[in-house]
Amino acid sequence: MFRNIYWKRILRTLRDKATLFWTWIFPIIMATLFYVVFANLDVMGQLHEIPLGVIDTESYQQDISLHSALESVSDENGDTLFTVSLFGNTDEADIALENGDIDGYVLYDLMGDDPTLVVSDDGLNQTLAKRFLDGYLQIKNSVSIQATERLSSLLEEETYTKEISLSNNPPTEKVNYYYALLAMMCLYGGFQGLITVTYLQSNLSPLGARQAMAPVGRMRMVAYDLLGGLTMHFLCLLIAVAYIIFVLGTDFGSKLWLVLLTCFVGSVLGVAFGAMVSLTSKLKEAAKVALLITVTMVCCFLSGLMVGGVNYTVAEKAPVVAWLNPAARITDAFYCLYYYDTYERFFLNIGIILIMALAMLTVTALFVRRQRYDSI
Amino acid sequence: MIQVHNLVKRYGDLIALDHFDLTIHKGEIFGLLGPNGSGKTTAINCMLSLLKYSKGEVKLFGQPMGPNRYALKKRIGVVMQNVAVFNELTVIENINYFCGLYVPDKAKRKALVEEAIDFTGLGDYRKFLPKKLSGGLLRRLNIACGIAHKPELIFLDEPTVAVDPQSRNHILEGIRKLNQDGATVVYTSHYMEEVEQLCSRIMIMDKGKAVATGTKEELKAMIRTGEKLTVELHALPESILEEIRGIEGLVQVDYADNTLTMRYAAGGHHLSTVLDILRRHDISFGRVFSEPPTLNDVFLEITGTELKD
Numbered sequence: 001m002f003r004n005i006y007w008k009r010i011l012r013t014l015r016d017k018a019t020l021f022w023t024w025i026f027p028i029i030m031a032t033l034f035y036v037v038f039a040n041l042d043v044m045g046q047l048h049e050i051p052l053g054v055i056d057t058e059s060y061q062q063d064i065s066l067h068s069a070l071e072s073v074s075d076e077n078g079d080t081l082f083t084v085s086l087f088g089n090t091d092e093a094d095i096a097l098e099n100g101d102i103d104g105y106v107l108y109d110l111m112g113d114d115p116t117l118v119v120s121d122d123g124l125n126q127t128l129a130k131r132f133l134d135g136y137l138q139i140k141n142s143v144s145i146q147a148t149e150r151l152s153s154l155l156e157e158e159t160y161t162k163e164i165s166l167s168n169n170p171p172t173e174k175v176n177y178y179y180a181l182l183a184m185m186c187l188y189g190g191f192q193g194l195i196t197v198t199y200l201q202s203n204l205s206p207l208g209a210r211q212a213m214a215p216v217g218r219m220r221m222v223a224y225d226l227l228g229g230l231t232m233h234f235l236c237l238l239i240a241v242a243y244i245i246f247v248l249g250t251d252f253g254s255k256l257w258l259v260l261l262t263c264f265v266g267s268v269l270g271v272a273f274g275a276m277v278s279l280t281s282k283l284k285e286a287a288k289v290a291l292l293i294t295v296t297m298v299c300c301f302l303s304g305l306m307v308g309g310v311n312y313t314v315a316e317k318a319p320v321v322a323w324l325n326p327a328a329r330i331t332d333a334f335y336c337l338y339y340y341d342t343y344e345r346f347f348l349n350i351g352i353i354l355i356m357a358l359a360m361l362t363v364t365a366l367f368v369r370r371q372r373y374d375s376i
Numbered sequence: 377m378i379q380v381h382n383l384v385k386r387y388g389d390l391i392a393l394d395h396f397d398l399t400i401h402k403g404e405i406f407g408l409l410g411p412n413g414s415g416k417t418t419a420i421n422c423m424l425s426l427l428k429y430s431k432g433e434v435k436l437f438g439q440p441m442g443p444n445r446y447a448l449k450k451r452i453g454v455v456m457q458n459v460a461v462f463n464e465l466t467v468i469e470n471i472n473y474f475c476g477l478y479v480p481d482k483a484k485r486k487a488l489v490e491e492a493i494d495f496t497g498l499g500d501y502r503k504f505l506p507k508k509l510s511g512g513l514l515r516r517l518n519i520a521c522g523i524a525h526k527p528e529l530i531f532l533d534e535p536t537v538a539v540d541p542q543s544r545n546h547i548l549e550g551i552r553k554l555n556q557d558g559a560t561v562v563y564t565s566h567y568m569e570e571v572e573q574l575c576s577r578i579m580i581m582d583k584g585k586a587v588a589t590g591t592k593e594e595l596k597a598m599i600r601t602g603e604k605l606t607v608e609l610h611a612l613p614e615s616i617l618e619e620i621r622g623i624e625g626l627v628q629v630d631y632a633d634n635t636l637t638m639r640y641a642a643g644g645h646h647l648s649t650v651l652d653i654l655r656r657h658d659i660s661f662g663r664v665f666s667e668p669p670t671l672n673d674v675f676l677e678i679t680g681t682e683l684k685d
Contacts, residue, residue: 001476001477001480004472004473004476004477004480005477008462008465008469008473011464011465011469012462012464012465013464015464015465016464199462202426205460206456206457206458206459206460207460207461207462209421209426209454209456209460210454210456210460210474210521210522211477212426212443213424213426213449213452213454214449214474214477214478215446215447215449215450215477215478216446216477217444217446218443
């Protein structure tokens with residue numbers, strides 16, 4: 001009996017082109033789009049050395065504090081904010097500026113007063129160089145000459161901080177989008193739950209009525225069929241994860257088995273969600289599909305799928321919503337695996353997802369037990 | 377085989393089954409005949425425990441029927457009014473799936489599936505998906521899925537709706553064969569010819585009530601109208617029409633669209649009398665038809681409305 005129901009369900013899912021597209025193909029397309037759109041996302045956030053020129057005049061030679069300030073933005077590992085090149089005169093510096101060899105140069109005027117920055121373009125590097133020089137001048141003018149030897153440390157404290165990662169994995173914005181995508185895919189398991197219930201309840205379809213006449217317990221039939229749907233849905237998540245890791249080259253960290261566990265638990269939640277929605281509402285099938293998609297997309301939006309950072313805002317402003325949002329919990333579980341070396345928060349998320357799934361399956365079971373209807 | 381006693385089913389204020397009683401014996405092909413909305417499908421769904429009912433009792437095989445009576449369900453086959461097959465499974469996979477819900481043994485099931493395919497004439501279509509089948513073949517598949525496990529009691533709810541004549545004949549022949557093989561059949565339809573042709577006993581339903589039950593002969597004997605005579609003629613003066621109306625034993629005489637229609641009282645035969653009058657007045661006539669009373673006549677006389685409506 002189990003094999004008959006389970007395998008036929010798998011066969012049906014494999015041949016159902018609409019489900020195949022929305023739960024198998026569509027997420028792959030989305031992942032590919034993310035790959036294309038967010039390819040430079042992490043690179044954009046990284047700071048590269050800024051080539052800066054200085055006109056090597058007598059004034060510069062005497063300005064020890066500027067020397068110190070420029071040295072201060074280099075650390076012992078060699079991560080330098082500026083790569084300083086000295087020029088004998090402004091003509092040489094202008095040529096270098098024109099050729100793009102430097103983003104700007106520092107020039108002392110003839111009076112030998114404060115240095116000024118010469119740039120030929122607007123950009124992040126030019127802004128940073130200007131901020132640096134402004135900060136330097138502000139502090140230089142506000143502290144005594146005797147304190148100039150401390151200038152470098154003051155500059156460092158005021159403007160430049162160093163990001164220290166508590167994780168073994170490098171910080172990246174890109175994976176957050178993939179996590180939200182996987183969470184969306186998990187919730188798309190709702191389609192599988194919806195199909196099971198629609199075709200097994202006599203009040204929802206002629207097929208349901210025919211199957212209701214079979215000499216098999218309703219709970220058994222629903223359980224076997226849901227299991228088939230869950231298997232197929234989890235398989236589609238495995239393929240998506242494999243595609244993201246091996247084809248798109250995205251690193252999900254070293255805890256791949258726990259990533260897959262999260263996918264599985266998320267799939268259970270998605271399937272249970274679809275079954276519950278399908279059983280409890282009196283809407284037509286198309287309306288139920290629309291409801292499932294809407295709820296899934298709202299949950300995914302709140303978990304940061306469409307706009308990065310929304311999940312943090314929701315967690316801050318409406319923590320209850322964040323904790324009850326299944327997509328946010330799945331996304332957060334992935335996030336914990338990637339960034340945290342400990343597992344407390346990860347398993348807390350998994351626990352919440354399982355409790356949600358259990359509650360939905362319980363509601364489903366209560367409705368499935370009803371076998372006779374007022375109308376069919 | 378089936379005993380239904382005092383069954384009442386309400387949809388809000390509407391009474392779909394009104395103190396409905398029914399007894400079907402083993403080996404019968406029992407027809408439930410009635411217009412759409414008369415309560416045939418509701419009666420079947422209540423008998424199968426798919427629908428809740430307000431009052432009454434249903435016994436199948438001498439035992440009360442309920443949703444969890446799996447031992448009873450195992451002996452029943454159902455062919456729903458709407459085609460209920462999986463669009464993603466082929467003909468053979470569909471039959472195998474539904475048969476598998478009743479027969480776990482794979483070898484035994486394989487033989488039964490082949491038998492059902494032969495029985496419904498779907499041998500050439502076993503690898504076809506349902507969407508590739510014509511309406512008639514789809515209906516045959518629907519039947520095959522319902523009877524593959526060889527049930528003792530088969531419910532067929534309007535199995536020939538929207539079916540071509542060839543498939544209809546195939547289906548009706550198949551039902552007769554199932555009955556000959558020992559199955560008791562409950563057959564609902566609003567096609568009176570089918571029911572008349574197929575069923576050993578018939579119940580006529582209207583507005584949730586059983587208005588008459590019996591063999592087709594018994595039903596026809598219940599009414600006071602008998603044979604219907606139709607004569608084609610080009611013109612009929614009013615005086616001759618009045619003379620014909622004066623024939624004793626004619627309960628209805630009409631002339632319209634160059635057709636004279638007469639209905640006798642039960643047991644009456646007045647063909648020669650009518651034709652004599654026409655000849656005497658030199659009224660030339662064309663074709664003459666004589667039809668025995670139909671179930672529609674029975675329904676018309678009992679309910680005052682046409683069954684076809």
